[in-house]
Amino acid sequence: MSDPTASDWQPSKRLERGNAAEQILEDLRDRILRGQFSRGAKLPTEKQMAEGYGVSGATIREAIRGLVTAQLVEVRHGSGAYVTAQKDQLIAASLSSMIQIERIGVPQVLGVLGALLSYAAELAAKHATAEDIEGMRQALRRIEEGDSAQAISGAVIAFIEAIGQASGNSLLAALCRFFVGIQVDLGANLSGGTVTSWRATTASIGRDRLQVFKAIEARDPAAAKAAALAFHERALEVIIAQPNAATAMVSDPALTALLSSVLRQKAQGDGNL
Known part of the structure; x- marks a missing residue:
């Protein structure tokens, strides 16, 4: 599995018309559940994801908040977002x-x-x-x-x-x-x-x-x-x-x-x- 925080990180699919934050949330969620982002792994930075998806930082933050609500990641202030998903x-x-x-x-x-x-x-x-x-x-x-x-x-x-x-x-x-x-x-x-x-x-x-x-x-x-x-x-x-x-x-x-x-x-x- 490649390093998800590498500078060449890219989304797994292009965004379509509609709610961008929701599409980003689903893309990241699927990658977490498939194991591409394993438990304990740090997600790409807000800047990397914003550039990769072609959206604003605010949109990325909205998607991350959704992942936090779903108990898939936690945000550590000053460090970034980390995968915390547990099967049970x-x-x-x-x-x-x-x-x-x-x-x-x-x-x-x-x-x-x-x-x-x-x-x-x-x-x-x-x-x-x-x-x-x-x-x-x-x-x-x-x-x-x-x-x-x-x-x-x-x-x-x-x-x-x-x-x-x-x-x-x-x-x-x-x-x-x-x-x-x-x-x-x-x-x-x-x-x-x-x-x-x-x-x-x-x-x-x-x-x-x-x-x-x-x-x-x-x-x-x-x-x-x-x-x-x-x-x-x-x-x-x-x-x-x-x-x-x-x-x-x-x-x-x-x-x-x-x-x-x-x-x-x-x-x-x-x-x-």
Whole structure:
């Protein structure tokens, strides 16, 4: 890949009639997503891009602001614009926006996790390496030994992440991380967020979680898929039974507000994902 800040840098296509800033934003966005500007790379200077595209500096700045809003780059004053795009954060931002715009409810959101997790477990039973299995085993141990709500939450997510990783499907793994992050955050909020309550919550589905692990370890795809579905259904039952869930379930706007808060954290990279 050539140095994107070189003096001979040129746009990948000519601008057409219309909104120049929007076209420049799309051109740069595509180059970032294709890997021509890798994470951590510095974009060409404002002057270089203005000359290359044949536009004013103000137009370039407008395009860069769009990339910043899309969480693809950050501007370091006095230094320039740098690519900061992260796969998980991009997925989180896109899915969070879609879920809120389409007003998708909590049952539907968590239902997607059930489908993803069962498929991931089935694939993991076929493709998991010894290292993957050990990662799941360590996550299970950390769930039991966690001394804070955050540590327990992180271990729960790590267990699902290990299953997704073992599936051999990077997109599936990223989606599982996103949706289990939502489930964990909702569960933690509804349980009160204390170490005692969250430990009791995770322990109540410990046997179901262990069955998923055993099926994957035994290399039994059908059993792993069934165990993952049973585990997910049990997890939903436990979340609904949480102390603060009754009020939230009765008041749909309250639950929607909680989901929106969780999604905003995910999109901003502040959640467990």
